[in-house]
Amino acid sequence: MKRTALLLAAMAAAAGAPACELPPGGQQIANRDGTLALSYRPDPAPLAIDRPFSLLVHVCSRAPVESLTVDAHMPEHRHGMNYKPGIAPVGVGAWRASGLLLHMPGKWEFLFGVRVNGKTERLAHAVLVR
Amino acid sequence: MNATRARRLAPLLASLAALAVAVSCAAAPAVGDAGRLLDFSDAERQAILAHGPWPPPLVPDPSNRVSGNPEAAALGQRLFFDGRLSANGRVACVSCHAPPALFADRRKVSIGLSAVDRNAPSLVNVRFARWFGWDGGSDSLWAHSIRPLTDPREHGIALEQVATLLATDPDLSCRYQKVFGRDAAGVSTETASADAGKALAAFQETLVSIPTRFDAFRAALERGDGAAAARYPENAQRGLRMFVGKGNCSTCHVGPLFSNREFADTGIPFFLAPGIVDPGRYGGIVRVRQDAFNQLGRHNDDPVRAPGTATRHVDLQQKNFGEWKVPGLRNVALTAPYMHNGSLATLREVLGHYSELDEDRLHADGEKILRPLRLGEAEIGDLLAFLDTLTSPPPGLMMDLLPTARAREPCR
Ligand SMILES: [Cu+2]
Numbered sequence: 001m002k003r004t005a006l007l008l009a010a011m012a013a014a015a016g017a018p019a020c021e022l023p024p025g026g027q028q029i030a031n032r033d034g035t036l037a038l039s040y041r042p043d044p045a046p047l048a049i050d051r052p053f054s055l056l057v058h059v060c061s062r063a064p065v066e067s068l069t070v071d072a073h074m075p076e077h078r079h080g081m082n083y084k085p086g087i088a089p090v091g092v093g094a095w096r097a098s099g100l101l102l103h104m105p106g107k108w109e110f111l112f113g114v115r116v117n118g119k120t121e122r123l124a125h126a127v128l129v130r
Numbered sequence: 131m132n133a134t135r136a137r138r139l140a141p142l143l144a145s146l147a148a149l150a151v152a153v154s155c156a157a158a159p160a161v162g163d164a165g166r167l168l169d170f171s172d173a174e175r176q177a178i179l180a181h182g183p184w185p186p187p188l189v190p191d192p193s194n195r196v197s198g199n200p201e202a203a204a205l206g207q208r209l210f211f212d213g214r215l216s217a218n219g220r221v222a223c224v225s226c227h228a229p230p231a232l233f234a235d236r237r238k239v240s241i242g243l244s245a246v247d248r249n250a251p252s253l254v255n256v257r258f259a260r261w262f263g264w265d266g267g268s269d270s271l272w273a274h275s276i277r278p279l280t281d282p283r284e285h286g287i288a289l290e291q292v293a294t295l296l297a298t299d300p301d302l303s304c305r306y307q308k309v310f311g312r313d314a315a316g317v318s319t320e321t322a323s324a325d326a327g328k329a330l331a332a333f334q335e336t337l338v339s340i341p342t343r344f345d346a347f348r349a350a351l352e353r354g355d356g357a358a359a360a361r362y363p364e365n366a367q368r369g370l371r372m373f374v375g376k377g378n379c380s381t382c383h384v385g386p387l388f389s390n391r392e393f394a395d396t397g398i399p400f401f402l403a404p405g406i407v408d409p410g411r412y413g414g415i416v417r418v419r420q421d422a423f424n425q426l427g428r429h430n431d432d433p434v435r436a437p438g439t440a441t442r443h444v445d446l447q448q449k450n451f452g453e454w455k456v457p458g459l460r461n462v463a464l465t466a467p468y469m470h471n472g473s474l475a476t477l478r479e480v481l482g483h484y485s486e487l488d489e490d491r492l493h494a495d496g497e498k499i500l501r502p503l504r505l506g507e508a509e510i511g512d513l514l515a516f517l518d519t520l521t522s523p524p525p526g527l528m529m530d531l532l533p534t535a536r537a538r539e540p541c542r
Contacts, residue, residue: 049390
């Protein structure tokens with residue numbers, strides 16, 4: 001919670017970052033110029049292979065977010081998931097991506113596409129799932 | 131060997147331990163010396179522990195309201211063995227899923243009314259799957275149980291015949307009434323078929339294998355009992371190390387079932403005849419989407435269709451051509467021949483396939499997981515010794531789950 005606030009404060013100072021606060025407890029990532037921050041949390045937690053799950057995603061952005069995409073892949077194995085997540089808004093700046101399944105142990109990467117001002121920002125976050 | 135071991139043990143335990151070692155040696159084929167525990171790393175231990183515990187929780191299938199119901203399992207057992215559910219009166223599920231063959235048939239490809247083009251998988255532990263059939267063409271055990279009935283090469287009947295049999299045979303209609311609380315004569319053909327599938331599924335859910343020497347080893351590792359773990363043959367330990375390590379096998383053959391319950395391309399040719407391919411998982415996804423009995427349809431008994439998540443989200447991709455379900459490996463030593471088309475006769479041939487893998491046969495954009503392993507003779511022996519420890523000791527199945535006694539009693 002505190003860390004989030006600090007992080008956002010730092011980013012705000014640097015580049016006039018989003019005027020919102022991400023909920024605590026999730027994984028947080030931001031784009032390079034700090035105009036966009038995102039947090040995600042699996043449900044059920046923790047991440048495990050071979051089990052369908054959702055990701056709850058919150059986005060803080062200066063301009064309104066037009067749409068969000070969520071995907072995952074294994075960069076070393078060069079394949080994605082066998083499932084296509086469904087995305088539904090669940091409040092202001094919040095989405096639920098459902099129907100994900102990580103089918104192998106190893107290094108996965110979540111891929112987020114955030115569409116703002118007609119442009120898609122891509123954010124990635126690597127996780128090791130055993 | 132027993133004598134040397136006994137001398138090393140505390141006197142009080144000596145006779146008991148010697149007995150235990152003698153019993154386990156007698157029950158299992160010789161796979162090598164027991165006594166030393168390899169220095170498994172933390173990562174290796176973690177990977178090994180992920181293959182258990184066994185059995186997983188026996189959770190009822192929410193899409194099948196008679197899942198776990200012993201009366202339903204008894205009805206399912208009757209249907210499983212009933213040749214009247216076929217065009218010639220002689221084909222039953224048991225024709226290709228026979229108990230002495232662990233509910234498979236030991237054939238390369240199965241033969242019902244005529245030959246099919248795939249190998250019959252063992253039905254032991256089938257309840258733990260997510261997708262059913264080598265192509266995952268069904269999304270529940272009960273939906274898959276309806277499929278062979280209408281296949282012209284298998285049972286070759288119309289579903290009306292299922293409904294009629296349930297409604298007119300005195301024993302079956304009595305059991306149907308007991309299980310489903312209504313008269314089979316009063317339901318539609320489609321509903322009667324779904325119910326038959328659900329009873330067949332309830333029976334197949336009772337086919338659960340008992341823990342193996344591997345499970346005993348895993349449990350010993352988990353509780354930190356080095357002495358008990360050391361009883362697991364050393365060549366099997368080396369094979370296991372290869373399986374979770376250099377061999378990369380547990381990337382796909384993972385978890386308590388030794389399967390991730392998904393699909394992969396291992397470069398097994400899938401030509402049925404020149405120019406004709408079995409589309410594998412690609413065809414399975416097309417099929418499951420069209421299936422009137424799938425998890426998104428009205429026969430799913432779960433009010434919120436939660437078990438439909440995988441079906442709702444499954445993604446049809448070009449890479450699905452040539453992909454097959456990753457088979458579980460419990461009792462694999464007893465279920466030759468292997469692969470979706472039964473094309474490999476022995477486990478040694480399967481290991482030879484992975485060892486000399488023809489990478490050109492894998493899809494160009496395929497998964498970068500499999501590489502030719504170029505295994506030596508000793509490594510093949512170790513892997514075989516390991517796979518052999520996945521065999522359940524007699525009687526093989528958890529007998530107390532089986533509904534046989536109830537199925538024998540006449541229904542009233
Ligand atoms: Cu992978």
